[in-house]
């Protein structure tokens with residue numbers, strides 16, 4: 180059945196945009212199923228660099244239809260601005276090429292204000308959110324007070340609904356957080372204008388995808404963030420508020436099970452994390468600076484959405500095995516292998532040690548990773564620059580050993596290795 184799902188196996192920023200861009204060449208529909216503009220997907224095509232937060236990166240291929248599913252939280256301001264940027268880059272953004280689920284929830288300026296107020300109130304215990312209103316928007320959804328894109332189709336009802344929404348959030352802002360309230364008229368005016376522009380794009384994408392599958396079309400489901408940021412399966416409470424794991428693709432697009440063919444787990448060759456929360460293999464000092472880069476290059480480890488430097492560390496195979504299990508991963512795409520070139524040795528975390536006991540799987544999932552000491556296995560590094568490698572045989576023997584050891588310890592084959600930021604800088608392993 181032709182549904183392929185791309186998931187992040189770590190804390191986001193694994194390079195999913197890059198992998199989606201490659202796989203989209205064979206897809207008819209590319210569909211985002213979770214998260215909002217907290218995501219940042221970078222795709223390099225020749226001289227052009229596309230940084231997308233909301234619209235599926237597969238839209239860059241002219242033959243695809245890009246879909247935003249009901250599981251996504253949509254900030255209309257960001258969506259319309261991305262649509263404008265893509266149009267200026269010569270990409271067709273007509274309603275035939277971009278479809279929005281009527282059941283997707285909206286992120287409003289009130290959600291943004293609440294995200295900021297809540298993070299400030301948390302003080303040292305802050306989650307380190309992207310301040311994009313994600314948590315508050317999904318809270319509105321779950322509390323059944325949310326605004327769906329569907330509401331945008333009827334201005335007569337939409338404007339009073341926004342008023343009620345802003346007034347409700349204003350109460351929280353002022354009474355719980357002593358923050359400034361928003362003017363409901365201003366918010367209603369802004370969103371009312373956006374509604375007119377977005378209306379032609381809003382439809383029933385669940386039926387569209389269902390019918391497309393029936394006609395044998397290929398659907399590529401694009402997850403945002405990563406397994407360890409999943410609301411249910413991540414390092415709670417330091418998680419996002421949606422479902423980045425593969426079952427989220429079914430819920431977030433309105434599909435039943437049974438269509439999935441490949442579940443591609445995108446894994447960076449080392450670990451990274453932005454925001455607070457546990458990170459057993461975290462590195463500091465010279466090695467951390469070496470893996471992170473200086474921030475001058477677009478591929479350096481600085482947040483695409485927030486610009487924050489990412490925390491970095493050695494690849495954690497305990498967490499990767501967990502991600503393989505939770506997502507039903509059928510193959511791995513290993514990204515940024517080129518960044519490890521030049522290191523004398525590379526470490527792989529194969530297990531954890533705590534109070535004299537060794538753990539190779541997590542007794543309580545990743546709910547509490549503090550207090551675990553990583554057990555490392557050392558693999559020889561390689562000095563060669565590998566950005567020109569295109570075949571398995573082109574990779575240095577040490578790099579191949581690194582990949583083979585990962586496969587052996589997690590039990591899934593690596594089918595794709597990215598060795599540079601450009602579209603063609605990949606090694607496909609058949």
Ligand code: IMP
Pocket residue numbers: 190191192217218219306307308309310311312313314403404408417418419420453454455
């Ligand atoms: P939120 O999704 O903005 O609420 O942030 C919750 C946590 O998820 C924070 O630690 C963020 O840094 C992290 N996060 C959210 N989106 C991304 C992403 O796309 N990449 C990496 N981390 C993310």
